[in-house]
Amino acid sequence: MIREDSYAGRSPGGRWLLCVVAFWALAPLIASAHRQDTGFLNRTTMLDGTAYRYVVYLPMDWSPKQKWPVILFLHGSGERGTDGLDETQIGLPSALRSHPERWPFVVVMPQIPFNHHHWTDPNMMTMAMNALNTEIKEFRGDRERVYLTGLSLGGYGVWEIAKNYPGQFAAIAPISGGIFWSYAPARWHNQELAEEYVRAIGRTPVWMFHGAEDPLVIPSQAEILFKALTAAGGDVRFWEYASYHHNAWDRAYSERQLPQWFLSHRLSEIAANRPYSERRVIPVHPIPVRVDPAIYDTYSGQYADFGTIEMTIFRQGDRLMSRRRGGDPVELLPETSSRFFYPSGSSTRITFEHDPSGHVTAILYSDDRHEEHWDRVAHDSGNKLSMR
Numbered sequence: 001m002i003r004e005d006s007y008a009g010r011s012p013g014g015r016w017l018l019c020v021v022a023f024w025a026l027a028p029l030i031a032s033a034h035r036q037d038t039g040f041l042n043r044t045t046m047l048d049g050t051a052y053r054y055v056v057y058l059p060m061d062w063s064p065k066q067k068w069p070v071i072l073f074l075h076g077s078g079e080r081g082t083d084g085l086d087e088t089q090i091g092l093p094s095a096l097r098s099h100p101e102r103w104p105f106v107v108v109m110p111q112i113p114f115n116h117h118h119w120t121d122p123n124m125m126t127m128a129m130n131a132l133n134t135e136i137k138e139f140r141g142d143r144e145r146v147y148l149t150g151l152s153l154g155g156y157g158v159w160e161i162a163k164n165y166p167g168q169f170a171a172i173a174p175i176s177g178g179i180f181w182s183y184a185p186a187r188w189h190n191q192e193l194a195e196e197y198v199r200a201i202g203r204t205p206v207w208m209f210h211g212a213e214d215p216l217v218i219p220s221q222a223e224i225l226f227k228a229l230t231a232a233g234g235d236v237r238f239w240e241y242a243s244y245h246h247n248a249w250d251r252a253y254s255e256r257q258l259p260q261w262f263l264s265h266r267l268s269e270i271a272a273n274r275p276y277s278e279r280r281v282i283p284v285h286p287i288p289v290r291v292d293p294a295i296y297d298t299y300s301g302q303y304a305d306f307g308t309i310e311m312t313i314f315r316q317g318d319r320l321m322s323r324r325r326g327g328d329p330v331e332l333l334p335e336t337s338s339r340f341f342y343p344s345g346s347s348t349r350i351t352f353e354h355d356p357s358g359h360v361t362a363i364l365y366s367d368d369r370h371e372e373h374w375d376r377v378a379h380d381s382g383n384k385l386s387m388r
Contacts, residue, residue, distance in 0.1 A: 038062050040088055045110075045131045052127050053084025056135045057096055057107040067142035069263060071107045072132045072169075074150030074157040080114050087111040091151045091175075095253035098369045102259050105147075108135045119150070119157025120181060125164060128157075144266045149173040151249040152217065156181055159225075163200040171205040171265040173258065175249045176214060178221025194228040203273040205235040205265050209252035211244030212281065226279060233275040240281050243345070251282075254347065254368040284345035288333040293318040295337060299352050303363045303374035310374045311350075311363065322350065 038058040044051050062068065075087035087093070087109050096103050110128045117124055135141065148169045150158045155177015162172050179197055180187050187193060206229060210222040222238055229236040239255075241248050252258065296315040303311045312323045313332075320332045320340065332340035332350060340350045351364040365372045 036062065036064070040093075042084055043131065043135070044084075045127060045134060047123065047127045047130060052110065052113075052131075053082065054108065054110040054131050055084060055088050055093075056131075056139070057093070057105075057109065058139060059104050059106070060100065061104075062106070062139065064140055067140050067145075068106045069104070069145035069147070070132070070136055070141040071105045071147045071149060071262070072128060072161075073107055073109050074119050074128065074148075074154030074161075075109070075111065076150075076152035076154055080112050080117065080153075082111070082113050084111055091154075091249045092149060092253050094250075098254075102256065105259070105262075106135060106139050106141055108132045116183075118181070118183065119154055120160045122164075125157070125161050128161065129165060129168075144268060145170055145263065146267070147171050147173070147262045147265075149175065150177065151175040152177060152246065155217070159197055162204065163197050166200050166202070166204075167267070169204060170267045170270065171207070171262055172201075173207045173209070173252075173262070174222075175209045175252050176211065176217050176246055178217055179225065180221055182217075194224050195232075197225065198228045198232045198234065201229070201234070203233070203235055203270050205261075205270075205273065205276075207237040207239070207258070207261060209239050209241070209248050211246055211248040212240045212242050213244060214246045214248070216246045226277075230275075230277040235273045235276045236278070237276075238279045240279070242281055243284050250368075285333070285341050285343065286335045289336060291334045291337050293320075296320045298360055301360075302377040304377050305372065305374050309377065310372075311365070313363075 036058070038060050041056050041058060043054050043056055045054065046052075059068075071092070073087075073092045075091065079086040079089065081087075092103075092107065093109060096107065108131050110131045112119060112121075112124045112127075119125065119128070132146070136143065136146070146169055148158050148162060149172065152175070155174040156179070158172050158174035158177060159179050162169060179193060208222045208226060210217075210219050212219055219240060222240070226236055226238040239252075241251055244251065293315070296319075299320065300314050301312075302309050303313065308325070310325055314321050314323075316329075320334075321329045322332050323329045331343060333343055335341050335349070338352045338354075342348055346367070348365070348367045351366070352360050353362040353364060355361050361376055363374045363376070365374060
């Protein structure tokens with residue numbers, strides 16, 4: 001007995017309706033199959049028969065509808081390995097996790113193995129550039145906006161790749177690095193070494209960061225390059241962090257200006273760059289401004305997060321004091337009349353917020369990693385706490 005197919009027996013109109021219904025039922029699955037994952041993605045590149053694992057970071061709002069700026073990030077010696085993961089733990093990758101909104105870039109993070117490999121090795125530079133070019137093609141990278149940065153061992157790599165691949169990067173930012181490699185001490189005797197790098201880099205914008213008390217890569221490495229670039233009419237900034245040792249990268253990658261500085265430069269504009277030279281010693285904390293201590297009375301009170309008192313502010317003579325929940329009193333110093341910092345040099349800032357009539361309503365408690373908003377507590381006639 002031959003069974004009649006119920007679908008084949010339907011009218012053309014009915015079959016069309018079933019197809020429409022089926023399409024809309026499957027549409028979410030089809031879209032999800034083609035949706036690009038974002039965040040930290042694992043990749044592999046081959047060089048001379050050896051596989052090297054690396055990671056590429058895509059912003060959450062990445063889309064193929066536009067071209068994207070790209071950063072090549074070079075890790076330090078402590079992140080060498082073959083897992084393709086350790087290079088994502090410190091430096092720029094950490095800043096991406098803390099403040100993704102500041103970094104609208106595709107970021108390529110290659111990794112070099114152990115066995116005495118360095119970013120200055122020709123094959124390691126080739127591997128890094130291969131990974132970079134692969135991800136530029138895969139994720140619509142903008143060749144006009146490709147940038148280079150790295151820390152410590154990676155800072156050495158920034159200078160070396162910038163010299164060996166001129167015309168590839170719109171700006172570079174070496175951190176705690178230099179050109180006088182600790183594993184090649186004879187380089188210190190080459191009097192023309194700095195000029196060799198300067199000639200290759202030309203007018204490519206450079207922003208160097210270094211700890212003023214770095215015992216591993218001494219600050220004079222950066223100073224020599226700064227002077228050479230300045231003398232050659234280059235475009236260079238040198239920020240030296242007072243009291244910092246080798247780890248200048250946490251502070252550097254938390255600088256809000258850095259990603260904006262990268263984005264302000266394009267490859268085709270380098271030739272027109274005018275000479276620019278800036279050297280700054282960044283103090284541990286800002287120099288306090290003068291304010292009328294009477295304003296401290298308006299800040300005094302308790303500040304709470306969903307009913308829990310997080311901080312008490314009070315005046316002690318001509319000083320403004322703060323006390324965290326269960327902690328000891330600590331003085332606050334004015335960066336502006338409404339923004340304060342701790343004398344310890346912490347990145348934490350306490351900003352007093354006002355309503356349109358000028359009354360203090362809340363505190364914004366922020367640091368390099370996060371922000372918290374605490375409302376000022378008012379005491380009503382029944383001595384009960386309420387939010388003002």
